[in-house]
Amino acid sequence: MTIDIHTLVGAYVLDAVDDIERAAFERHLRECDACRIEVTELGETAARLADNTWSVPPPWLRENVMTEIGRTRQAPPAVEAAPVTRTAPRRRRFAAAAAAVVAAVGAGSAVYAVQDQRVRDQRQVAEAARAEQARVRTILAAPDVVLSRQDVSTGGRVTVATSRLHNAGVVMLAAEAAPTGRVYQLWTIRPGGAPQSAGVLNEGQAADVVVLEGLPGATDVGVTIEPPKGSATPTLPLVADVKLA
Template sequence: MTSTDVHSLVGAYVLDAVDDLERVAFERHVVECASCRTELEELRETSARMADSTWSIPPPRLRTDVMAAIGRTRQLPPQETVTAARKPRGNQVRRWTLAAAAALVLAAGTGTTVYAIQDQRVRDQSAVASAAQVKEARTRSILGAADVVVRTSPMRGGGKVTVASSASQDAAVVLLGADKAPATDKAFQLWAIHGTTPTSAGVLLAGESSAVRIVEDLPGSDALGVTLEPAGGSAVPSQLVAQISLV
């Protein structure tokens, strides 16, 4: 990657639109480049301002306050004057009471449901963010290892596969980028090859043309193979599109 290429990554880096190898290269570069640091800070400030109008998390006491307000609210009788001749019977009074109680429960339930949905969104986003942080940390440890070895192989049909493997980390980062996406009912599959025995090392999403995957235990293999398989993957490899020797 040239110096010009690294400079041009600042916008994509702020938007998290870089792959793991580009991220590592840019973060090493920005330590020594004052102009990129300045541009990075400005773009981060701009993106933060653009996010000011996004929805906020309701306060934790929302449900408690709603339930407390229900207990303090007095139910008013009907506005019409009830004469002795039209005095409601017991079953009518019960229906009014039940209707009022149902309305309150519905109102309380609506507030609680909104809170629960937003709270679930927060938990889901936190889980995704935590998983991404774990993957990023693992990727950094592999790419930053002193014994990391990077190998590249072209893909049949255009594109390339890059493998950065580290024996000390007993893992590898695989960067796959095909020039042409497979059909929506096809997917690329990775294989760790020991001698003549292939073992599945992960399947990309159907129709996905690029991905970054961490493959544990790969440095102990003789090669990494990439095949084109039906969506969901196959038990044995079929159409080989790339193979990288690891020995």
């Protein structure tokens, strides 16, 4: 699968990326305002979690407040001690105060829920990144790993590591930026078959690490320059054609 450079935000903040991913992501950060904001915000959230503090009330607070309001009886006003004209405002003040408390707690709970979901999403991204990183390391450390390299005609290099023991390979692209309005696309070429897409990079993305299952059955890994979102078939000429041993 292709590791979308944008999804490395969580892994980068949690220091769960390898040296290649870190270099690629830090280069990407110089060009992507959205990712810079995400890194800053997630870093602040991670710091708050590390301090074991909450920036907003926890969800159970609203339930407790509502329970107490429901079971606490209000003493009826004494007619002799308080004129009728004063009890209605008192009840209105209590109702208004209770509504304000509930509204504030409800708003806080909503903010917490959004923040909590965002943290869970980022954790899932980080876990997926760690699993992908572990798979990359396993393939690269295989006793039968074979490395093949090819320069990219637009600048840079693509390296392919294959392991028959794991029936998989790792494609590591580190190229110069593609022309404006174009993206890099990876392809696998197998005997007697049409080239198959192995991943499309985002606009402005020139580095990627891709794990390809079943790669030892291919003869070539190609790189082309395509329109955004890629093409169904390669646009020739290939800017890199890595022959696999």
